[in-house]
Amino acid sequence: MSRLGKFCGAFALATTLLVNGGQVNAQDSSAAQGGGGPAVAAAAPAAGGGGDVAKGKELFTNNCQQCHNTSEVALVGPGLKGVRQRTPSADWLHKWIRNSSAVVASGDAYAVKIYNQYNKVQMSSFPNLTDKDIDGILDYIDSESAPKAAVAATPAGGAASGGTTTAAASSGPSELFTLVLVALLVVMLLVLGVLFVIVNILSKAVSPQAVGLDSTTPTVPLVQRLREGLTNTVSNSTVRSVAIWLFLFVATKMSIDGLYSIGIQQGYAPKQPIAYSHKLHAGQYKIDCNYCHTGVNKGKSATIPAANICMNCHGVIKKESPEIQKIYAAIENNQPIEWIRVHNLPDLAYFNHAQHVNVGNVQCQSCHGEIQKMEVVEQRSSLTMGWCIDCHRKTEVNTKDNAYYDKLVALHRKESREPLKVANIGGLECSKCHY
Amino acid sequence: MKFNHIALLAVGTFGTLLLSSCGDDHNDTGTQYAPQMYDAVGYEPYRQVKANTINPYGLNMRDPARGTVARPNYHTSFGKGDSTTKDLMIYNIPKDSIAIAERTLVNPIASNAANLDEGKILYGRFCIHCHGENGKGDGLVGKEYAGVPNYSVGDYKTMNDGHIFHVITHGKGRMWPHGSQMTPEERWKIVLYVHKLQQG
Numbered sequence: 001m002s003r004l005g006k007f008c009g010a011f012a013l014a015t016t017l018l019v020n021g022g023q024v025n026a027q028d029s030s031a032a033q034g035g036g037g038p039a040v041a042a043a044a045p046a047a048g049g050g051g052d053v054a055k056g057k058e059l060f061t062n063n064c065q066q067c068h069n070t071s072e073v074a075l076v077g078p079g080l081k082g083v084r085q086r087t088p089s090a091d092w093l094h095k096w097i098r099n100s101s102a103v104v105a106s107g108d109a110y111a112v113k114i115y116n117q118y119n120k121v122q123m124s125s126f127p128n129l130t131d132k133d134i135d136g137i138l139d140y141i142d143s144e145s146a147p148k149a150a151v152a153a154t155p156a157g158g159a160a161s162g163g164t165t166t167a168a169a170s171s172g173p174s175e176l177f178t179l180v181l182v183a184l185l186v187v188m189l190l191v192l193g194v195l196f197v198i199v200n201i202l203s204k205a206v207s208p209q210a211v212g213l214d215s216t217t218p219t220v221p222l223v224q225r226l227r228e229g230l231t232n233t234v235s236n237s238t239v240r241s242v243a244i245w246l247f248l249f250v251a252t253k254m255s256i257d258g259l260y261s262i263g264i265q266q267g268y269a270p271k272q273p274i275a276y277s278h279k280l281h282a283g284q285y286k287i288d289c290n291y292c293h294t295g296v297n298k299g300k301s302a303t304i305p306a307a308n309i310c311m312n313c314h315g316v317i318k319k320e321s322p323e324i325q326k327i328y329a330a331i332e333n334n335q336p337i338e339w340i341r342v343h344n345l346p347d348l349a350y351f352n353h354a355q356h357v358n359v360g361n362v363q364c365q366s367c368h369g370e371i372q373k374m375e376v377v378e379q380r381s382s383l384t385m386g387w388c389i390d391c392h393r394k395t396e397v398n399t400k401d402n403a404y405y406d407k408l409v410a411l412h413r414k415e416s417r418e419p420l421k422v423a424n425i426g427g428l429e430c431s432k433c434h435y
Numbered sequence: 436m437k438f439n440h441i442a443l444l445a446v447g448t449f450g451t452l453l454l455s456s457c458g459d460d461h462n463d464t465g466t467q468y469a470p471q472m473y474d475a476v477g478y479e480p481y482r483q484v485k486a487n488t489i490n491p492y493g494l495n496m497r498d499p500a501r502g503t504v505a506r507p508n509y510h511t512s513f514g515k516g517d518s519t520t521k522d523l524m525i526y527n528i529p530k531d532s533i534a535i536a537e538r539t540l541v542n543p544i545a546s547n548a549a550n551l552d553e554g555k556i557l558y559g560r561f562c563i564h565c566h567g568e569n570g571k572g573d574g575l576v577g578k579e580y581a582g583v584p585n586y587s588v589g590d591y592k593t594m595n596d597g598h599i600f601h602v603i604t605h606g607k608g609r610m611w612p613h614g615s616q617m618t619p620e621e622r623w624k625i626v627l628y629v630h631k632l633q634q635g
Contacts, residue, residue, distance in 0.1 A: 063589055066572045067582045076582035076609060121608055126589040262466045263473070269461040285575045290560040294616045301481055312611040313565075316580055336492055341482060344464065346473035378461070 053143050056136030063126055064137065070144035077118055081145040084138055094134050099125045202226075263346070269378035270340040274326050283372035289364050297358040300351070304339055307331050342377050343368075349385070349433050360422075361398045366391075392427035396420060505618075513543050526619055530605040530612075533598060540597030544623045546630075554628030557621050561613060562629075570632030582609045587635035594633070599626045 060070075067076035087093050088110055096103050096111065100123040103111040115122075129137075203222050206229030233239055281287050290296060295303035310327050318324050330337045345351050356362045364371060369380030381387055396419045399405035405420070412420045426432055467473055474484045478495040486493030504525060513520050522543035528536050544550055558566075565577035572583035584591050601607075603622045604614035617625070 062571075062585050062587075066584055124584060124589055124591065128589065262468045265464045267461065268464055271462055285564055287564045287576065288560040291564070291616070304481065306615070308612075308615060312613065313576060313580065315611055316609060317576075336494055336496075344473075344482070347475040347479075348472050376461075 052132070052136040053139050055133070056138070056140030059129070059133055060137050060140050063129075067123070070141050074118075076121060077123060078114070080141045083141060090135075093138070094131055096123075097129060097134050097137075098127050101125065202229075205229075206232075264382050264384060265344060265379050266382045267378060268342060269376050270342065271376070272340055273338055275323050275376075278371050278374050278377060289371070296353045296364070299354055302353045307337060342379050343383065345383055349388075350435065351433070359398065359402070360395075362395075388433070389428060392422040395422050397422055397425060514545050518545070526600075526604055526614070528601065533601045533605075533607065536597035536601035537595055538597065540600055542596045542600075542623050542626055544620065544627065546627055550624055551627050551631065554624035554626075554631075557617070557625050558628045561616060562625065565610075570629065580609070586629060586632045592633050592635075596626055596630075599629050 064080075069075050069079045070081060072079040072081045083093070084090070087096070092103075092108075092110075100111070100115075104115045104122075199222075203225055206225055281292075282289065289302075292305040292309050293302040294305070294309075295301050307327050307330055310324075311331070314324050314327060319328075327337065329335075356367075357364070367381050369378070371377065397405060399409050399420060405425075408425055409420055412424055416424075421427070475482060478487070480496045483493070483495060487495050490497055511521060513522065520543045528540075564574045565572070565580055565583050566586070567573040567577060567583075570586035572585050574583070577583035586592070600619075600622055602610065603617070603625060604612060604619075606612040614622070
C-alpha cells in the first residue's frame, strides 16, 4: 500500500516535472522566436512611437509582468496583446500607465469599464516612466504577440521545433509510464524464473534419484516429492530442536520489542482530514516552517495554522481543488478543521518549542525528520526520555551572542575543557522536564 | 500425523506474518501503558482526549474575546538612553484607511544593523516565498500566485513606513492580511528590511 503510494507520488512528480519542463521548453522557443523576429518588431515601432524594444522588455519584466501577460490571457490585469488597438489613444495609454487611478477618478468611460471588469483592483502607478519608456514597453508587447501570427502563417523553422517540443512533452508522461511498467514486468519475470530454478533444484535435491537410489524409475509427482522431503526434514530431531530454539528466540525478541514499544508512537502517520502535503509546501515551494507554525519561536507550542493562513495563498491558488474546498467549507460554516495530532508528548514531560528553536537554534528537522520530504507527516523520532537525554548529553549550548550564558560559560571553563553541553546546565535534572 | 505438523507450521508462519503486518498501521498510536499519566488533567489547547462539554464543537480551544491583545509578547519601549521611544503597538487603523497609516505612522524601531538583520530573517520566514529574495516579486510561490510587485520600481520604490506596515497587517490588492502571524514589532523590523530592498 505504502509502496503503491510512493510509486504514485513518484509518478505524479515525474509527470509534473515533465509537464513543467514542456512549458519551459515552449516558453524558451517562443522567446527565441521573439528574439529571432526583429523584422516584425522593427515594423511595429513605425506604427508606434519609436520606442526601444530591448529597454521595453526590461521595463516590462520589472514593472508589468507581475500582473500582465503579453498574450490575450488575463492574469491579474488584462492580457496586453493588441492593447494599442483597443484603447482610445496613445496619449490615453500614457496617462493610464502613469496614474490609472486618476484616469478612473476623472470618469473616463473606458477606464471605468476596465476598472470594474477586473474586480476594481487598482493598477499600480508608474509616474517615473517617460513617454519613450512606455512606447518601448508597448513595442515589446507588439513584438511578443506579432511573431506568433507570423509563425502560424509559415509553419516552418522555429514554429515546427516549438510544436515538436510541446508534442513530445505531452506524450512524455505516458511513455515514461509504459517504460516503468515494462521494467516492472521484466523484473517480475526474472524473479519468477529464479523461483522456478530454485524449485527445480530443491525438487532434485529431495528426489530419490538425487540420492542415487534409482535413476531410471519414472519420477514421482513434484508435489508428492516435496511433501515427502518436508516430512523427512520436519521429523529430523536436529532440525526440530533448531526450529524450536529459533522460534523461542524470535518470540522472546518480539515480545521484548513489543513491550518496549508500548507508549511509543514512532512511525505514527495518521491520515489527516485534509491531504496537506509538507513535501509540496515546505519542499517544493520552500515556504518557511514559521510561516504557518507561527508559535515555534515564541511559545511552548509551534501552533497549527488557522484557516486564515491557508487563505493567504489559497484565496487565489487552486481554489477549485476538492481538498482546498474543504478549507473553504470550514471557513463558511465557521467550523474548526480537526487535524490529528501526530506528536503526542505525554503530559508528564514538559517541552517548549521556543526554548529549543529560538534559544537553542535547533533545526526543526533534527527532531521531526525531513518534514520537507513528507507527503503525510510521520513521527520520525521516538520521543522517549532516552532520546531526549541522549541529545542533551551531546548537544552544545548555543551561547553565542547570549549574555545569559556568559557567567555559566566562565564557570564551566574553570572546571572543564569540554564545550558547554546542555547536560552541564541542568539538562539532565529531573525537574527540568518533570514537575 | 506428520502432514498435520506441516499444516500447523504453515498456519503458524502465515499467522505470524499476518500479526506482524498489522503492527505497521500508520493510523494507530499503539498501546499506552498509563493513559492517566499521559493525558493532561487540565484543558490543553492542542490535545483533545475527549470532547469538551462546554465549548462549541467539543473543542478545548476557544476564540479569544474580540480585540484581545497578547501583551506579554509585546515590547513597548525601543532604543536606549535618551533616544528611547515608546510605542504601545496597538494598531487600530482600519483596513480601508491606508492613507491615515501613510500620513501618521513612523517606525518606532531604530534602523541599525542588528534590527535590519532580524528584519531579513523575518522577511525570509514570512515574505520571501512570494516577494522573492530581492523583493522582485519572483518567489517560488509568487510566480504561481501572480501579481506580486517589484519593490524597486515605480511608486513601490517610495512607499513609506506606514504604507508597508499597513499592507503587512491588513493586506492590499491580491495580498491577504498577515497581521495574525507576526507581532507589530516583527512587522516593523520587516518594514526596515523592505526599505533596503526598495533601493534595488
